[in-house]
Amino acid sequence: xxxxxxxxxxxxxARVLTDITVTFEPGITNLIIGRSGSGKTVLLKSIVxxxxxxxxxxxxxxVLFNKLDFEGKKKIRRExxxxxxxxxxxxxxxxxxxxxxxxxxxxxxxxxxxxDRVNFCLKRVNIINANKLFPSxxxxxxxxxxxxxxxxSLNPKYLFCDEPNSGLxxxxxxxxxxxxxxxxxxxxxxxxxxxxxxxxxxxIGEKIVFIHEGxxxxxxxxxxxxNTDCSTLNDFVFANALAKKLKSGS
Amino acid sequence: MLRILEELGxxxxxxxxxxxxxxxxxxxxxxxxxxxxYLGLNSVIIVAIISFFMGAVITLQTAxxxxxxxxxxxxxxxxxxxxxxxxxSSTIVALILAGxxxxxxxxxxxxxxxxxxxxxxxxxxxxxxxxxxxxxxxATLLFNPFLTLMSIIIGILGGWIAGTSAGVITSEDxxxxxxxxxxxxxxxxxxxxxxxxxxxxxxxxAYQGYYVEGGSxxxxxxxxxxxxxSSLLILLFNVILTQLLLS
Ligand SMILES: Nc1ncnc2c1ncn2[C@@H]1O[C@H](COP(=O)(O)OP(=O)(O)O)[C@@H](O)[C@H]1O
Ligand SMILES: [Mg+2]
Numbered sequence: 001x002x003x004x005x006x007x008x009x010x011x012x013x014a015r016v017l018t019d020i021t022v023t024f025e026p027g028i029t030n031l032i033i034g035r036s037g038s039g040k041t042v043l044l045k046s047i048v049x050x051x052x053x054x055x056x057x058x059x060x061x062x063v064l065f066n067k068l069d070f071e072g073k074k075k076i077r078r079e080x081x082x083x084x085x086x087x088x089x090x091x092x093x094x095x096x097x098x099x100x101x102x103x104x105x106x107x108x109x110x111x112x113x114x115x116d117r118v119n120f121c122l123k124r125v126n127i128i129n130a131n132k133l134f135p136s137x138x139x140x141x142x143x144x145x146x147x148x149x150x151x152x153s154l155n156p157k158y159l160f161c162d163e164p165n166s167g168l169x170x171x172x173x174x175x176x177x178x179x180x181x182x183x184x185x186x187x188x189x190x191x192x193x194x195x196x197x198x199x200x201x202x203x204i205g206e207k208i209v210f211i212h213e214g215x216x217x218x219x220x221x222x223x224x225x226x227n228t229d230c231s232t233l234n235d236f237v238f239a240n241a242l243a244k245k246l247k248s249g250s
Numbered sequence: 251m252l253r254i255l256e257e258l259g260x261x262x263x264x265x266x267x268x269x270x271x272x273x274x275x276x277x278x279x280x281x282x283x284x285x286x287x288y289l290g291l292n293s294v295i296i297v298a299i300i301s302f303f304m305g306a307v308i309t310l311q312t313a314x315x316x317x318x319x320x321x322x323x324x325x326x327x328x329x330x331x332x333x334x335x336x337x338x339s340s341t342i343v344a345l346i347l348a349g350x351x352x353x354x355x356x357x358x359x360x361x362x363x364x365x366x367x368x369x370x371x372x373x374x375x376x377x378x379x380x381x382x383x384x385x386x387x388x389a390t391l392l393f394n395p396f397l398t399l400m401s402i403i404i405g406i407l408g409g410w411i412a413g414t415s416a417g418v419i420t421s422e423d424x425x426x427x428x429x430x431x432x433x434x435x436x437x438x439x440x441x442x443x444x445x446x447x448x449x450x451x452x453x454x455x456a457y458q459g460y461y462v463e464g465g466s467x468x469x470x471x472x473x474x475x476x477x478x479x480s481s482l483l484i485l486l487f488n489v490i491l492t493q494l495l496l497s
Contacts, residue, residue, distance in 0.1 A: 045369070048373050049373075050369050050372055050373065073375070074375040075375075077373060077374060077375035078374075078375055080373055080374075082369075082370065082373045084366040084369060084370060085366070086365050086366055088365055088366040088367045088369065088370040089367075090362075090367055090370075091361070091362075091365075091367070101374075102374055104274075104277060105273065105274060105277065105374065105376060106273075106374075106375070160373075
């Protein structure tokens with residue numbers, strides 16, 4: 001479980017997040033949704049400690065993460081897997097070396113154990129026979145899968161995904177969403193997913209937090225999102241013409 | 251002025267992060283070996299070619315500018331030797347490497363920054379500055395002295411070939427000249443400068459890349475800045491070191 005209490009974050013004079021308080025439960029897909037520029041990425045990066053926050057608390061289960069020193073944070077980070085918007089695979093390493101990287105860095109596994117683990121993770125995300133390819137030789141969807149494999153290679157307790165299906169075609173996007181949901185349930189991870197894609201919201205939105213201009217405006221589930229009286233959320237949900245028509249028709 | 255101080259502060263903070271304890275020495279060793287090939291061996295040919303031709307030109311220039319019977323011709327060999335050792339193989343080669351290696355480092359690290367690869371390292375709990383930069387610094391500190399020595403040898407060889415084949419000096423005179431009044435300390439001086447310059451090139455370029463914000467356009471700018479700034483620093487330190495070491 002991850003809890004954020006009264007988080008504030010600004011860059012210089014520009015306030016990006018204001019007084020965010022939210023809880024993310026394990027074993028379900030927690031979604032942070034909002035328009036581009038609303039502060040989703042900054043929130044996620046603040047939670048993992050890539051940004052220093054101005055004030056507030058970030059709890060990983062019963063550890064107050066934002067007050068830890070570098071070494072303390074490092075311990076928690078071993079339990080974090082993160083999927084970045086552009087996949088962020090290491091260009092100079094092959095698929096296999098990318099997934100192996102955390103194992104090389106942080107475990108004392110033998111070569112065979114590492115190879116087994118790499119192949120297990122790659123198989124879990126349906127990447128077969130691509131071990132020796134470089135990221136530049138992969139399609140967008142494959143890159144995301146490899147990035148997921150790398151993120152789960154150390155069996156993390158926490159999984160963060162920043163726009164996991166941006167830049168993918170709708171079908172691949174759904175496959176990636178489902179893969180993340182399955183993995184989350186399988187390992188009972190606390191998973192937080194940033195998205196602005198309503199397809200994802202309706203498909204895997206077990207818990208949804210809506211951010212607008214740095215403020216948390218609404219939280220609920222996909223079953224509740226279509227019938228809210230939060231107007232900014234309605235604008236977001238019914239942004240496209242078809243959805244609007246459906247809403248007025250019903 | 252305030253900006254310069256701010257940047258200097260950020261530069262030294264980065265260095266502090268770079269030189270903190272590595273998490274897994276074996277991985278750093280492997281990285282360093284790779285960088286030796288990537289940053290070192292890959293520069294051998296360009297340095298060799300440039301050194302050969304510069305040696306040749308320096309010899310011919312010296313010869314044509316001293317066409318006067320009162321100067322013994324072996325002075326051409328001596329002049330060629332000293333300009334190569336004192337300035338060419340350390341400073342000019344460093345400027346060339348600032349262009350080649352510096353832009354390479356800045357764009358590699360800058361690209362990793364804008365594509366969030368550095369963020370990925372940090373979220374895993376890896377000290378990204380140390381992991382990315384330390385092996386490069388060690389590799390260039392180890393390898394560039396060899397480049398300098400090689401450049402000296404090839405430069406003098408180039409001078410000898412050009413001088414004798416153009417007929418401005420006999421082989422015996424040239425060889426006498428390069429041995430005449432030889433001061434071994436000049437080599438030490440040249441190598442000390444090389445170490446400073448190697449550190450400047452790698453750390454300044456890495457700094458430019460590490461703090462890129464934006465996209466590929468900014469990476470390009472950072473790599474240009476890396477070359478310009480490390481070149482200027484090389485020229486500045488050349489003066490300072492010469493004053494300290496030779497006066
Ligand atoms: N490193 C940064 N420095 C200054 N401003 C930033 C930085 N990162 C993000 N911002 C600003 O914060 C706001 C939220 O950005 P972001 O979290 O990336 O939005 P999104 O919801 O699309 O992920 C934007 O206005 C952006 O300009
Ligand atoms: Mg974003």
